[in-house]
Amino acid sequence: xxxSKERIAGAAKEILGLILAVTVIQVGLGQAYFVxxxxxxxxxxxxxxxxxxxxxxxxxxxxxxxxxxxxxGFPVPAVKLPGIRNVAQGDIVVARTPADRRVxxxxxxxxxxxxxxxxxxxxxxxxxxPFPFPExxxxxxxxxxxxxxxxxxxxxxxxxxDNWGPYRVPGGHVFLMGDNRDNSVDSRxxxxxxxxxxxxxxxxxxxxxxRDSDAPLRRxxxxxRIITLLD
Numbered sequence: 569x570x571x572s573k574e575r576i577a578g579a580a581k582e583i584l585g586l587i588l589a590v591t592v593i594q595v596g597l598g599q600a601y602f603v604x605x606x607x608x609x610x611x612x613x614x615x616x617x618x619x620x621x622x623x624x625x626x627x628x629x630x631x632x633x634x635x636x637x638x639x640x641g642f643p644v645p646a647v648k649l650p651g652i653r654n655v656a657q658g659d660i661v662v663a664r665t666p667a668d669r670r671v672x673x674x675x676x677x678x679x680x681x682x683x684x685x686x687x688x689x690x691x692x693x694x695x696x697x698p699f700p701f702p703e704x705x706x707x708x709x710x711x712x713x714x715x716x717x718x719x720x721x722x723x724x725x726x727x728x729x730d731n732w733g734p735y736r737v738p739g740g741h742v743f744l745m746g747d748n749r750d751n752s753v754d755s756r757x758x759x760x761x762x763x764x765x766x767x768x769x770x771x772x773x774x775x776x777x778x779r780d781s782d783a784p785l786r787r788x789x790x791x792x793r794i795i796t797l798l799d
Contacts, residue, residue, distance in 0.1 A: 597623045599767070600774060601662055603674055607746035607753065611660070611676075611704045611798065612770070613790070615777040618674060618798070620662040620768030626651025628767050631664070648764035655680070655742060655763060657694070658702075660798050663744065664765040667758040674770055675744035675754050676702065679737050681763075687732040687756070690749065703799075705747035721757045732756050742766070771798055 599620050606614045622628070631646035655661065659677045667673065679685045679694045686692075689712055692699040712730045713719060719728040726732055729750065737743045741760035746752025755761065776793035 597621070597627070599662075601672060601674065601770070606751060607748050608660070608674055608676070609748040609751075610706060611702060611747040612674060612773065613776060613793065615790075616773050616793065617775040618662070618770045619772040619774050621771045622651075622768040624652050624769045624771075625655050625659070625661070625766055628764065632670070646764070648766075655766060655769075658700075660770040661742075661744070662767045662770055663742075663761050664767065665744070665758055665761050667753055672767055673744070673754075675746055675752070677742045678745045679743035681737050681739040681741050681760075683743075684734050684736045685732075685743050685755075686734040687727075687730060690730045692745070692749075702747050705749065707750050708748065709750035719756075721753070726756070729756065740764075772796070773798065 599622065601618050601620055603612050603616050603618055604614060612618060627649050629647045629649070630644065632643050633641055655677055657677055657680060660674065661677055662672045662674050665673045665675075678692060678699055683695050685694055686696075690707055692701075713728040715727065715731045717728050718724055722728055722732070726735060735743075737760050741762055743755045743760050745754045745756070773793055773796040776790040776796075778788050778790055
């Protein structure tokens with residue numbers, strides 16, 4: 569069967585239109601992200617749909633365009649646009665990290681460029697001062713890894729999960745940590761993240777599913793978590 573040039577041109581226009589529509593959505597003022605892990609527990613629980621506000625810290629254009637829900641596409645240079653304010657310590661952000669270039673991570677900003685991060689016996693210090701422990705953050709492992717022991721994935725020169733640094737954050741970067749301090753792959757492991765890699769500020773849990781059940785169809789919504797503001 570011979571396909572006419574007109575049909576090919578029409579299909580190409582539809583694909584380009586779809587790519588353009590997705591790009592416009594991605595550059596918009598908000599976007600939803602599903603959180604599959606417990607690295608921000610109990611501030612954000614596994615199975616929650618988080619809304620990222622892109623306007624506050626400045627939207628970031630997509631770094632990949634293509635046909636949605638497929639692997640067909642190509643990378644493009646991303647651009648960070650101006651926001652209402654600069655990123656600040658304590659912000660919960662959605663960002664591209666060196667750990668996974670395609671899947672955004674949700675973490676808390678604990679230090680900015682020029683600040684020094686250090687962890688001593690699980691206590692986080694920034695510029696020598698204790699960083700305020702988030703209200704719902706946790707240490708779920710009663711063990712404390714002593715100085716000299718190693719944590720898989722952390723360069724030995726920096727220490728381990730519970731005794732880390734000191735390390736000075738480069739200018740134009742942020743240091744990210746999960747609120748579930750003992751169970752989070754964050755900047756202790758993959759290093760600081762450029763500010764331009766921040767996609768948005770996570771400000772709201774829109775929906776929440778209980779993922780404890782082994783049967784997906786039996787997973788129930790956590791009604792008390794729906795429309796929960798994050799801080």
